[in-house]
Amino acid sequence: MTRFPLQVTVTPEDTAAVSHFESSAREAIEHIATTPLEQLLPELAESAIRFGIKVLIALLIYFIGAWVIKKIRGVLRRIFERRKTEKAIASFVESLTSISLTIILVIITVGTLGVNTTSLAALLAAGGMAIGMALSGTVQNFAGGIMILVFKPFKAGDFIETENGYSGTVSDVNIFSTKLTTTDNKIIVIPNGTLSNGTIKNYSQNTMRRVEWLVGVEYGTDSGKVKAALGEIVSAEKRVLYIGSGAPADPLIEVNALQDSAVQYVVRVWVKSEDYWDVFYCLNEKIYTELPQKEIGFPFPQMDVHITRED
Numbered sequence: 001m002t003r004f005p006l007q008v009t010v011t012p013e014d015t016a017a018v019s020h021f022e023s024s025a026r027e028a029i030e031h032i033a034t035t036p037l038e039q040l041l042p043e044l045a046e047s048a049i050r051f052g053i054k055v056l057i058a059l060l061i062y063f064i065g066a067w068v069i070k071k072i073r074g075v076l077r078r079i080f081e082r083r084k085t086e087k088a089i090a091s092f093v094e095s096l097t098s099i100s101l102t103i104i105l106v107i108i109t110v111g112t113l114g115v116n117t118t119s120l121a122a123l124l125a126a127g128g129m130a131i132g133m134a135l136s137g138t139v140q141n142f143a144g145g146i147m148i149l150v151f152k153p154f155k156a157g158d159f160i161e162t163e164n165g166y167s168g169t170v171s172d173v174n175i176f177s178t179k180l181t182t183t184d185n186k187i188i189v190i191p192n193g194t195l196s197n198g199t200i201k202n203y204s205q206n207t208m209r210r211v212e213w214l215v216g217v218e219y220g221t222d223s224g225k226v227k228a229a230l231g232e233i234v235s236a237e238k239r240v241l242y243i244g245s246g247a248p249a250d251p252l253i254e255v256n257a258l259q260d261s262a263v264q265y266v267v268r269v270w271v272k273s274e275d276y277w278d279v280f281y282c283l284n285e286k287i288y289t290e291l292p293q294k295e296i297g298f299p300f301p302q303m304d305v306h307i308t309r310e311d
Contacts, residue, residue, distance in 0.1 A: 058112040065105040073098055138176065144196030145175040154202050163198035166190060208247060209276045211269050215287055216262030218299045223263075227253050229294045230267055233286045239279050241270045262299040 073094050080090035154160050154170055160180070161167040166188050168180035178195055180188040203209070217226055234240055234251045241247035247270035256266035267287075271279045291298070 054113050058109045061112055062105060062109045065101075065108070069098055069101045069105065072101065140193035141176045141191045144192035144194070145173075145177075147196045148173060148178070148192055149175075153200050154205070158202055158204040160203065161201040162190065162195060163200070164194070203276075204273055207273055208241060208270050209273050211271055211276060211280050211283075213267040213280075213283065213287065214256060215265045215267060215291075216259065216299060217265065217291070218297045219263055221263065221296055223255060225294070226263075226265060226291075226296055229291055229296060230265065230287070233283060233290060234267065234269055236286075237269075237279060237283060239271050239275045241272070261301045 076094050076097060077090070079085075080093075148154075154173075156170050156173060158170050159168070160170060166180060166182075168182040168186075168188060170178060171181045171187070172179040175192070177189050177191050180190065182188060215226075215230065230253050231251075234253070240251060242250050249268075249270065251270075252266070252268040254266055255263060257264040267283075269279070
């Protein structure tokens with residue numbers, strides 16, 4: 001077992017404080033021992049009265065301070081309610097303000113009794129630093145939660161995708177973590193520190209989204225015929241939006257790429273965010289079933305193989 005020597009550094013101020021305490025205690029003991037009882041009792045009574053007055057003043061300060069702190073919390077609560085501040089932020093600020101003011105009130109009350117509060121303040125500061133270092137990860141999540149609740153990159157009910165691959169509907173946002181409900185009804189709890197430092201895709205913040213299909217057809221198929229067939233499929237879908245209904249653009253159907261085995265067409269339309277997947281799957285099926293009915297075929301990968309024979 002390895003033993004580490006304990007090193008204690010004693011400063012001149014510490015030595016002076018100890019010497020002063022010893023001197024005061026020695027003088028008090030000598031005074032009690034040498035003073036007659038009939039003279040000592042009035043002094044003790046006077047000291048008790050002075051201490052009692054200090055206690056009464058300290059209690060008065062404490063109760064008045066507690067009343068003021070309660071009023072301050074009430075004012076903060078009304079301000080947050082009037083501004084419709086996020087409940088988690090409002091609750092945290094109220095609690096933090098109350099705890100901080102209560103600590104200050106206790107230090108003032110103890111100081112009123114004649115106790116030196118310098119050491120107490122130093123002890124509280126050292127304890128706070130130790131707790132902060134021990135809970136560094138929690139503090140990071142807490143700071144991330146404050147940023148999320150203040151800047152609102154998402155809110156409850158939004159469908160988001162995180163940088164580490166998680167996606168789902170936000171079911172709850174609190175100070176330390178965020179809960180997602182996935183499409184297969186699983187609950188994922190993500191620390192806010194990770195969320196605030198990463199990329200977040202929010203699919204619900206905007207009211208409209210663009211849907212895109214890439215359709216490959218055989219070489220030699222008339223381009224006008226393909227565009228007309230795809231245009232009919234898009235026109236038949238009532239959930240597709242146009243410029244007249246607030247969309248950024250009308251549907252787009254164009255040749256996108258000339259690939260090895262197919263001519264690729266791109267189809268882009270705008271829909272409401274809540275209709276995205278329904279429209280995507282519906283038109284997927286229509287493209288697959290209706291294009292062959294119009295004699296537009298889907299190609300398969302092909303390879304030309306030439307065999308030569310050498311005599």
